Amino acid sequence: MTRDIPEISLQRLPVYLNYLKSLSGDENKYISSGAIAVALGMGEVLVRKDLAYTSSAGRPKVGYVRTELIAAIEEYLGCNAKKNAVLVGVGGLGRALLGYGGFANYGTDIVEAFDNDPAKIGTQVSGKKVYAVEELGAGIVRCNPTLAIVAVPAAAAQSVCDMLVKAGVKGILNFAPVQLKAEQGVVVRNIDVAANLAIIASML
Amino acid sequence: MTRDIPEISLQRLPVYLNYLKSLSGDENKYISSGAIAVALGMGEVLVRKDLAYTSSAGRPKVGYVRTELIAAIEEYLGCNAKKNAVLVGVGGLGRALLGYGGFANYGTDIVEAFDNDPAKIGTQVSGKKVYAVEELGAGIVRCNPTLAIVAVPAAAAQSVCDMLVKAGVKGILNFAPVQLKAEQGVVVRNIDVAANLAIIASML
């Protein structure tokens, strides 16, 4: 399923999607790349190029049918393909992610959680059961997730990553401030919240 | 304080920093750009160029003194300049961020929180007081933050952003899936957690 879209374009698709979904009403039945560009503060050719990857066809003079465009982006991003995910690390952040509804918009469901704190194991958080990290392998067999979210301390992240990859997880979203190493073919993305705030501060 | 470092290089500095801090011991007194590059899976010239922005001087044949390099990156990123931040939106994510210790590494301290839920107003979360959103202006006068974290629902994010900017906040880290508009000179960065997971899924 590897496509020839630049990653940077791929990253912008959710931005377009959010904007398009935020609109409604008859006056927004059609939308032009120019209007999107103005709203999001980017170039209109860039918008058209990005949208072209989703194979949605705009019509000269009128623009894109908003609902069709939404559908095309969602299809392209795989929002309609249901995917299971597991979460490792039920700390403050993990807890928040388990309760976060936003993943459903993209077709992902966090089905199980794992932690090594005996006080947490066996409990439920936002309706999801928390298992022991040792059961990670078994859990992955049980719910067959393609994705995993790592929200453990930095020191534990690589070993968790190894377990996940070994068990067959193909994509990992990592919140620990470490660069995870995984075999080729496994997609890893990192979100370092503190670093993001620091970057803002140093741009002022 | 606007410097001529490309934003993409700036984004990598915390990655180097985390890696360098993860090392210890006498055998890691010196480190070369090549070693960093291998560890992080990037080009060594890129590493040297990025590090050059922090004005840290490497020595031919030996490399960089690890502790000096850490100090130079931290200085460059402004980790030593203490900055106050406020958080708006004490939901699951906001709560997690209030309890997160990682911001301190970069010299930022979340000092106050704001929410519009009467049940939360007046409480403390991780030792930080929660005020009413209406008091945002007064709160900003009180603690003089340069930074703010927005963790409110998408529908409320823009109006919160407007309030923050009006009150003089210069940088905003936004977790709501909306593109915030702010006057020029205000730095806004967005973290869309769900979108990040979707991007991973669509890269598989």
Add this chain to the structure above:
DNA sequence: TAGATTGTTAATCGATTAACAATC
């Protein structure tokens, strides 16, 4: 038809990589 907008091709811009001189 005229005008607005798309989609594409060519030009530009910026970031990465390659080559290499400097140096400890």
Add this chain to the structure above:
DNA sequence: TAGATTGTTAATCGATTAACAATC
């Protein structure tokens, strides 16, 4: 000195923007 590594200049690569033909 020889060798390893830095820092910089030139070449390459990829992404954005500009120009423009196609079309509704």
